[in-house]
Amino acid sequence: MNITRVLSPIGLGLLLGVVAFIVFGPLLNLALWAFAEQWFYPNRLPTGWGFSFWERVFRPRAGAWTSLFNTVLVAFSAVILSMALAIPAGYALARQALPARNVIMLLFLLPQAFPNLPIFVNIAAIFYQWGLNGTLIGVVLVHSLPGLVYAVWIATAAFSTVDRSLEEAARNLGASPLRTFIGITMPQALPGLLAASIFVFLDSIDEFTGTFFVGAPEITTLPLLMFNASMGGNYQVAAITALILLIPSVGFMLVIERFLKADVLSRVGR
Amino acid sequence: MSTEALTLNDVTIDLRQKRILENIHLDVAPGSFTCLLGPSGCGKTTLLRAIAGFTPLSRGDIRLGRRSITHLPPEKRQTAMVFQSYALWPHMSVGENLGYPLKLRGVPREERVRKVAAMLERMELGGFESRTVTQLSGGQRQRIALGRALIIDPPLLLLDEPLSNLDAAIRRSLRSELRRLQKSLGITTIMVTHDQEEALQMADQIVLMRGGHIVQVAPPQTLYHQPADLAAARFLGVDNTVTRQTSDPAMASAATTFGFRTRDALINAPQHPAMLTRKGRVTECVYTGDGYQVSLSTERAELCATSATPIAPGTFAVVQVPQSALIPFGPDDRHLPPLDRQEDIA
Numbered sequence: 001m002n003i004t005r006v007l008s009p010i011g012l013g014l015l016l017g018v019v020a021f022i023v024f025g026p027l028l029n030l031a032l033w034a035f036a037e038q039w040f041y042p043n044r045l046p047t048g049w050g051f052s053f054w055e056r057v058f059r060p061r062a063g064a065w066t067s068l069f070n071t072v073l074v075a076f077s078a079v080i081l082s083m084a085l086a087i088p089a090g091y092a093l094a095r096q097a098l099p100a101r102n103v104i105m106l107l108f109l110l111p112q113a114f115p116n117l118p119i120f121v122n123i124a125a126i127f128y129q130w131g132l133n134g135t136l137i138g139v140v141l142v143h144s145l146p147g148l149v150y151a152v153w154i155a156t157a158a159f160s161t162v163d164r165s166l167e168e169a170a171r172n173l174g175a176s177p178l179r180t181f182i183g184i185t186m187p188q189a190l191p192g193l194l195a196a197s198i199f200v201f202l203d204s205i206d207e208f209t210g211t212f213f214v215g216a217p218e219i220t221t222l223p224l225l226m227f228n229a230s231m232g233g234n235y236q237v238a239a240i241t242a243l244i245l246l247i248p249s250v251g252f253m254l255v256i257e258r259f260l261k262a263d264v265l266s267r268v269g270r
Numbered sequence: 271m272s273t274e275a276l277t278l279n280d281v282t283i284d285l286r287q288k289r290i291l292e293n294i295h296l297d298v299a300p301g302s303f304t305c306l307l308g309p310s311g312c313g314k315t316t317l318l319r320a321i322a323g324f325t326p327l328s329r330g331d332i333r334l335g336r337r338s339i340t341h342l343p344p345e346k347r348q349t350a351m352v353f354q355s356y357a358l359w360p361h362m363s364v365g366e367n368l369g370y371p372l373k374l375r376g377v378p379r380e381e382r383v384r385k386v387a388a389m390l391e392r393m394e395l396g397g398f399e400s401r402t403v404t405q406l407s408g409g410q411r412q413r414i415a416l417g418r419a420l421i422i423d424p425p426l427l428l429l430d431e432p433l434s435n436l437d438a439a440i441r442r443s444l445r446s447e448l449r450r451l452q453k454s455l456g457i458t459t460i461m462v463t464h465d466q467e468e469a470l471q472m473a474d475q476i477v478l479m480r481g482g483h484i485v486q487v488a489p490p491q492t493l494y495h496q497p498a499d500l501a502a503a504r505f506l507g508v509d510n511t512v513t514r515q516t517s518d519p520a521m522a523s524a525a526t527t528f529g530f531r532t533r534d535a536l537i538n539a540p541q542h543p544a545m546l547t548r549k550g551r552v553t554e555c556v557y558t559g560d561g562y563q564v565s566l567s568t569e570r571a572e573l574c575a576t577s578a579t580p581i582a583p584g585t586f587a588v589v590q591v592p593q594s595a596l597i598p599f600g601p602d603d604r605h606l607p608p609l610d611r612q613e614d615i616a
Contacts, residue, residue, distance in 0.1 A: 169357035171344040172322055173371035173422060183370070187361040 033239035053236035090155025134218030142210035147200035158192020274335035281330035308479035350419035365399030525598030534595035535575035
């Protein structure tokens with residue numbers, strides 16, 4: 001007992017260190033690669049530092065800007081599309097009797113139960129017939145598919161926590177069903193809906209497989225650019241792309257966090 | 271909008287193939303205070319929700335004044351309801367909560383602000399406009415919920431156990447406050463409660479319900495002294511029943527059973543021929559504050575009575591009940607003489 005008591009702070013510290021290394025080690029390596037001009041095998045650290053690869057990446061013809069624009073555009077479109085479907089679906093499911101709801105929710109999860117690759121290959125085959133391959137719409141659709149599952153699940157959870165008597169009170173005092181939904185139900189479910197949006201957005205930002213089969217080569221997103229760079233052994237370009245990829249994710253999360261905080265505070269009260 | 275009468279005719283409700291309410295007839299006079307009283311599961315809340323439009327009828331008709339509201343959606347009925355949980359909207363301030371029904375009616379902003387302030391003043395919560403709902407105490411929330419319902423000047427006010435979430439002291443003061451407010455506004459009010467004391471204190475008319483039926487409709491005094499049947503009597507605190515014996519007072523000759531309340535039964539009082547008398551062995555004696563509650567085991571039944579002095583368990587005692595406190599019941603457990611339910615609607 002005593003030994004464990006003495007060792008436990010040290011053990012805990014060590015454990016935290018290992019976890020930190022596992023989490024941040026690759027990120028650190030990434031940061032090193034982003035600013036390395038020369039880094040060959042026996043050297044532990046890069047032998048030349050600089051920004052010349054940044055210049056190469058951001059050259060107008062290198063495609064980084066287009067990819068970034070595509071990535072963000074596709075992510076926002078996927079959020080809008082998924083939420084447009086998930087909000088009514090989630091509300092309907094939340095107001096269902098439980099057994100029926102569970103069956104439908106499980107059905108929704110079913111696509112996720114299969115391996116991604118065959119699903120995307122088949123989607124690509126279908127989209128090819130419809131002429132959606134290589135179009136932004138096709139990529140948005142393929143990004144919305146996994147996002148929709150999360151979105152519907154989270155939205156259902158968010159709507160089912162809304163106290164029904166709040167809606168009834170609004171109806172009772174003269175609000176139409178639509179007015180009640182917009183004025184009472186939606187604001188109550190907002191934190192959950194925002195959380196669902198984050199999921200879809202982040203899922204879309206680093207979606208690779210679907211984009212690869214449906215979008216490439218016409219549509220390039222940052223993950224595709226990164227893949228090409230890594231496969232070509234150009235770790236600098238890959239690392240820089242990865243860092244750029246962080247910008248929309250972090251930005252979106254900061255914005256959402258502001259909303260979430262204000263809302264949660266007003267709800268929990270002081 | 272002026273207050274209006276409410277008429278329920280043959281209201282029947284089924285939920286999931288189960289009959290919740292059957293054949294409910296009820297007349298509520300304009301400006302009166304009616305309590306729907308009954309044990310949980312008797313259908314009283316369902317009836318209130320049906321009036322508000324949240325539960326569809328299988329059969330029957332609901333009329334507010336002259337117009338039928340049976341097929342109107344809740345938002346068209348103008349029946350303001352106060353929910354048991356108050357259902358205040360947590361994402362709105364107190365002022366926004368009160369103003370929302372006015373906003374829905376297209377009342378201009380300045381008038382809204384003025385009306386909200388006046389209502390808060392009336393509820394003795396002046397200046398609370400910008401508070402958040404979560405900052406309020408239970409009693410304050412209850413008053414805001416009431417104010418939100420009253421602000422649309424409804425013809426009918428529905429209260430679903432509005433006091434049951436409050437602690438006893440606030441509940442008692444709010445009872446009389448609510449009753450005063452209702453009287454001063456003269457608004458037709460229907461309140462659901464399972465608390466017989468609350469119903470007796472507040473109502474002009476009590477609707478006693480059981481198992482989806484109306485058992486009795488009567489003013490509080492009548493209900494208290496002449497419950498329609500034995501089960502109703504038990505719900506209203508008649509905790510003793512005795513089978514009639516030949517030596518008992520010669521009232522209500524067809525009665526086979528008498529019911530009486532513990533507080534009316536006296537221990538070892540001077541013998542009197544006009545009283546119902548039973549002898550028994552004391553099994554328990556409990557102090558209740560005003561005196562002692564004595565449990566006795568008699569030949570036929572367990573009885574409870576009150577005594578000013580403690581009585582040792584195991585001793586024998588005489589219970590006497592004055593004739594005026596006896597409630598006679600016939601062989602079918604119904605009150606004698608039979609009460610005509612419709613006649614009691616005052």
